[in-house]
Structure formats: C-alpha cells, structure tokens
Amino acid sequence: MYHIGSLEKISRLINDYNICPFCLARLLYERNKGFLKFLKKLHAELVSKKLYSFNRNEPCYLCNGIMPALPKTIHEIESKLESYNFKSFSFGTKIPEILYAREDFIRSKYSMSSGLSLKSYLNYMVSNYLSRKLGKVIDINRPDLRIVYDFGNALLEITPSSVYIYGRYLKLKRGVRQTKQFCRLCYGLGCKACNYRGYTDDPSIEGYILDLFRDEFFGEASVLHAAGREDIDVVTLNTGRPFVIEVKRPLKRSVDLMKIQDVLNSRNKGVVELKGLRYVDREIMEKINVFSKYDEKSYRLVVKFHNEIDQLMLEKIEKELSNRVIAQRTPLRVIYRRADKIRYKTVYSLSSKLLDKQTVEFIIRCQGGLYIKELAHGDQGRTNPSIFSISKIPLEVISLDVISVAPELEKRLGLD
Ligand SMILES: [Zn+2]
Ligand SMILES: [Zn+2]
Numbered sequence: 001m002y003h004i005g006s007l008e009k010i011s012r013l014i015n016d017y018n019i020c021p022f023c024l025a026r027l028l029y030e031r032n033k034g035f036l037k038f039l040k041k042l043h044a045e046l047v048s049k050k051l052y053s054f055n056r057n058e059p060c061y062l063c064n065g066i067m068p069a070l071p072k073t074i075h076e077i078e079s080k081l082e083s084y085n086f087k088s089f090s091f092g093t094k095i096p097e098i099l100y101a102r103e104d105f106i107r108s109k110y111s112m113s114s115g116l117s118l119k120s121y122l123n124y125m126v127s128n129y130l131s132r133k134l135g136k137v138i139d140i141n142r143p144d145l146r147i148v149y150d151f152g153n154a155l156l157e158i159t160p161s162s163v164y165i166y167g168r169y170l171k172l173k174r175g176v177r178q179t180k181q182f183c184r185l186c187y188g189l190g191c192k193a194c195n196y197r198g199y200t201d202d203p204s205i206e207g208y209i210l211d212l213f214r215d216e217f218f219g220e221a222s223v224l225h226a227a228g229r230e231d232i233d234v235v236t237l238n239t240g241r242p243f244v245i246e247v248k249r250p251l252k253r254s255v256d257l258m259k260i261q262d263v264l265n266s267r268n269k270g271v272v273e274l275k276g277l278r279y280v281d282r283e284i285m286e287k288i289n290v291f292s293k294y295d296e297k298s299y300r301l302v303v304k305f306h307n308e309i310d311q312l313m314l315e316k317i318e319k320e321l322s323n324r325v326i327a328q329r330t331p332l333r334v335i336y337r338r339a340d341k342i343r344y345k346t347v348y349s350l351s352s353k354l355l356d357k358q359t360v361e362f363i364i365r366c367q368g369g370l371y372i373k374e375l376a377h378g379d380q381g382r383t384n385p386s387i388f389s390i391s392k393i394p395l396e397v398i399s400l401d402v403i404s405v406a407p408e409l410e411k412r413l414g415l416d
Contacts, residue, residue: 009110009111010024010028010046010051011051011052012110013106013110014046014051014052017061017062017106018054018055018058018059018060018061019054019060019061019062020054020060020062020063020067020068021039021042021043021052021054022039022060022063022067022068022070022121023060023062023063023067023118024042024046024052025038025039025042025043026115026116026118026121027062027106027107027112027114027115028042028112028114028115029114029115029116030114031116035125056068061102061106062099062102062103062106062118063099063118064096064098064099066095066099066118066122066151070122070125070126073149073151073154074126074129074130076156077126077130077147077149077156078130078133078134080156080158081130081134081145081147081158083251084145084158084160084251085250085251085252085253085254086136086143086144086145086160086253087136087137087144087253088136088137088138088139088142088143088144088145089127089130089131089136089137089138089139089143089144089145089146089147090127090138090139090140090143090145090146090147091123091126091127091130091138091147091148091149092123092146092147092148092149093119093122093123093126093148093149093150093151094148094149094150094151094152094153095118095119095122095151095152096151096152099118100118100119103117103118122149122151126149130147142161142281143161144160144161144253145158145159145160145161146158146159146160146161147159159249160249160250160251160253162246162247162248162249162250162282163217163219163246163247163250163253163279164244164245164246164247164279164280164281164282164284164285165213165244165245165247165257165277165278165279165280166242166243166244166276166277166278166279166280166284166288166413166415167242167243167245167261167274167275167276167277167278168239168240168241168242168243168274168275168276168405169205169209169226169236169240169241169243169272169273169274169275170236170237170238170240170241170272170273170274170275171205171230171234171235171236171241171271171272172235172237172270172271172272172273173235173270173271173272174232174233174234174235174399175203175232175233176203176204176205176208176232176271176272177202177203177204177205177232178204178205178206178224178226178229178230179204179205179206179224179229180199180200180202180204180206180207181199181200181202181204182198182199182200183197183198183199183200184200186198203271205224205226205272206224208264208267208268208271208272209224209245209264209268209272209274210222210223210224210245212260212263212264213245213247213260214247216252216255216260217247217250217251217252217253217255218250218251218252219247219248219249219250219251220248220249220250221247221248221249222245222246222247222248223245223246223248224243224245225243225244225245225246225285225288225289226241226242226243227241227242227243227288227289227291227292227295227405227406227409228241228292228293228368228369228405229241230402231373231400233399233400234400234401234402235401235402236401236402236405237401237402237403238403238404239403239404239405239406239407240273240275240405241402241405242288242292242405242406242409243288244280244284244285244288246285254279257277257278257279258277260277261274261275261277276410278415280413280415284413284415287413288409288413291406291409291412291413292368292405292406292409293368293369294367294368294369295368295405295406295408295409296348296365296366296367296368296404296406296407296408297365297366297367297368297370297402297404297405297406298363298364298365298366298402298403298404299362299363299364299366299372299400299401299402299403300361300362300363300364300399300400300401300403301361301362301363301364301372301376301397301399301400301401302355302359302360302361302362302397302398302399302400303359303360303362303376303387303395303396303397303398304358304359304395304396304398305358305359305360305391305393305394305395306358306393306394306395306396307358307393308357308358309354309357309358309360309391309393311354313391313393314352314354314360316390316391317350317352317387317390317391318350318351318352320385320390321347321350321375321385321387321390322347322348322349322350323346323347323348323349324346324347324385325344325345325346326344326345326346326347326370326375326383326384326385326386327342327343327344327383327384328342328343328344328345328370328371328374328375328379328382328383328384329341329342329343329379329382329383330342330343330382331371331373331374331379331382331383332379332380332382334371343369345366345367345368345369345370346366346367346370347364347365347366347367347370347375348365348366348367349363349364349365350362350363350364350365351363359398362376362387363403368405368406371383372400373397373400374386375387376388376395376397377395377396377397
C-alpha cells in the first residue's frame with residue numbers, strides 16, 4: 001500500500017524514534033488518497049503485524065505532541081471564532097524551528113521525500129476541518145479573517161480584515177473641517193486638556209460620522225478616505241463628495257448600512273448628510289483617489305468686486321475662461337505643505353450672474369485639483385489667467401460651494 005521505501009526502512013525509523021501515528025502517516029502519505037482512510041489502513045497494518053507501537057508517555061520526536069493534542073487545539077480555535085462574524089478565512093501555523101530541523105534530518109536519514117510536512121499537514125487539516133464544521137470558505141488571498149496559530153507558544157492570532165464602505169457626503173454648513181484636529185497640546189497622544197482623546201472639539205466630518213461606524217461594526221478604529229477635500233469655509237452640495245470608510249478589525253462584517261445612514265443623517269441634520277452607502281472591495285479606495293484627482297468638479301463662487309462691474313466685462317470673463325487651460329502655481333496659502341510647482345488645469349465652462357452692481361455668482365465646471373479662490377483673485381499673479389487678471393478690478397471671495405464632485409464616478413468604478 002505504501003511504495004516508498006520498504007517495510008524494513010519504516011520499521012528502522014519507528015524503532016529508532018518515538019513517532020506518533022499521525023506523523024508516521026503524513027510521512028508516508030500519498031497525496032491522491034484520503035488521508036484519514038490512509039491513516040487507518042496504515043495503522044491497522046503496522047499494528048496487526050506488531051511492527052509498531054507508540055509510547056504515549058513520551059512526546060513524538062517529530063511533532064513534540066502537537067498532533068495528539070490537535071483536537072483540543074482545534075476546539076479552542078473554534079470557540080474563539082464564535083465572537084467573529086465572517087464568511088471566509090485563511091489559516092496558517094507557526095511551528096518551532098527545532099521541529100523543522102528534526103523533520104529534515106529524519107527525511108534525509110531514511111530518504112523519505114513523500115508525504116506532507118508538519119506545517120502543510122496542520123494547515124490542511126485545520127482549515128478543512130474548520131471550513132466543514134463552520135460552513136466557511138477558505139480564501140488565501142482575501143479572507144474575512146486571517147487565523148494564525150503558533151503551536152510553539154500556544155498562541156492564537158485572529159486578524160479580521162477591514163470592511164470598506166463607499167458613499168458620498170454633503171457638507172451643508174460652513175466652519176466644518178473634514179478631518180479631526182489633533183489637540184494642540186499633546187498632538188494626538190492624549191492629555192488632560194483634551195480629555196485624553198487626543199483631538200479637539202472643533203466640528204469635523206470625521207467627528208460627526210466615524211465613531212458610529214466603528215461602534216456598529218465592533219471595530220478597533222474607523223478611517224475616512226475621501227476623494228479630495230474642501231476648505232473649512234466651503235460647503236459641498238448636490239452630488240456630495242465620494243469617500244470610502246475603512247473599519248479596522250471589525251467583529252461584525254454585515255451591518256445594515258441604511259440604518260447607520262438614517263441615524264447619522266437625522267443626528268447631523270443641516271450639517272452633514274450621507275448618501276449611497278454600500279459595501280465595496282479595498283481596490284475601490286485606491287481607485288477613487290486616482291480618479292477623483294482628475295474628475296470633473298463644479299463650483300458656485302460668489303465674488304464681490306470693489307467697483308461696479310458691467311455685463312460686458314462679465315461676458316469677456318466668461319469667454320476668456322471657458323475651455324481654457326489655467327496655469328496655477330501652488331497657492332501661497334498652501335505652499336507650506338505642498339511642493340511649489342505649476343499645475344495646468346482646465347476650466348470647461350464658466351457662467352456668471354450679476355447679483356447686485358458689485359456682486360457676481362459664477363458657476364464653474366473644471367478639472368479636479370484647480371484652486372477656485374485663486375482662480376478668482378489670481379494669487380498675486382501665480383494663477384493665470386484669473387477673474388482678476390481679466391477684469392483688473394480687485395475683488396474678494398464671499399462664498400464658495402462645491403456643487404458636484406465626479407458625478408460619473410460610480411459608473412466608472414462599476415458600482416452602479
Ligand atoms: Zn507526531
Ligand atoms: Zn491633548
């Protein structure tokens with residue numbers, strides 16, 4: 001039944017070393033047969049011919065007791081998994097170095113190249129058992145849970161992979177940041193002044209929405225990955241701004257997203273509104289950063305000129321700035337955190353409406369990444385052309401609203 005070596009070779013091995021029946025079977029195992037059937041047959045044959053006995057009071061030379069204790073170990077893993085919500089998993093093992101060395105030694109001494117190594121045997125047996133018993137899928141590449149058992153130290157590590165949720169947010173009120181601000185005293189470490197939270201109380205999109213996601217998924221943390229950001233004094237309306245929320249190490253993986261959306265929207269009425277929440281894969285997060293950088297955005301800009309402005313001049317501004325590539329050197333107000341260089345961005349269309357003799361509303365549709373306030377005042381000539389460079393009338397920005405961000409993004413991501 002086993003063709004490798006002879007019975008004589010096997011009997012030398014089991015005479016010289018205390019080898020448990022499981023290790024013996026995996027050394028001799030031919031992969032095309034059912035392992036348990038093979039184990040039974042082999043055992044019966046060797047035992048009935050009185051060729052083999054295993055001293056249970058001594059640990060097995062090859063597995064140091066791992067194999068005989070495996071049912072107990074599996075049971076322990078199983079009970080720890082009860083608190084996790086998952087559909088797929090991967091299982092891996094850590095084994096003491098000495099056991100690798102012993103197996104190499106035995107395999108070369110008795111010239112045995114067949115069978116399964118201790119590690120692959122354990123991985124195979126445990127994953128298949130758990131998969132059958134719990135009805136979960138084994139997925140090496142993208143599992144919901146990564147399970148690693150360290151047999152040397154009897155340590156179980158369970159790492160749930162992040163859950164990703166796509167959606168859009170509307171920012172309805174000025175004076176709200178996108179990101180939480182670190183406490184100015186401790187820079188995030190936590191101190192008395194910030195009540196050991198590490199953050200200030202300044203209103204932010206993150207502050208309004210993130211905690212509920214973390215809590216509902218029983219996660220360790222939640223992170224906002226937004227497609228760009230608006231200034232604190234800018235609102236984002238209509239389409240809203242795309243984002244992905246990542247919940248790290250969640251115990252739960254399927255939560256009713258519409259419920260979260262409703263709770264947050266009624267709690268933050270008039271400030272932040274979420275829409276279109278849905279589960280996505282990790283890749284979407286990387287894609288929205290790339291796409292949204294170049295995707296179309298629309299703004300409503302209200303500007304007050306220091307002198308009266310007439311319809312003729314407005315028509316000139318519309319004509320000169322529509323379908324126009326703008327050369328924009330890094331704005332002075334952000335130069336402390338961004339490289340100083342010239343970017344070329346296109347304004348697709350610009351239309352204007354006189355609100356009073358000096359106040360004008362512009363609707364601007366442009367390529368993502370164009371700084372709009374600078375398109376208005378010209379940033380001391382660093383943005384060219386600009387509304388100021390054409391009108392020659394000094395002006396100030398009264399308000400800026402984002403009225404659409406990458407309206408086609410869901411279609412391009414294949415989410416619709
Ligand atoms: Zn063993
Ligand atoms: Zn602090």
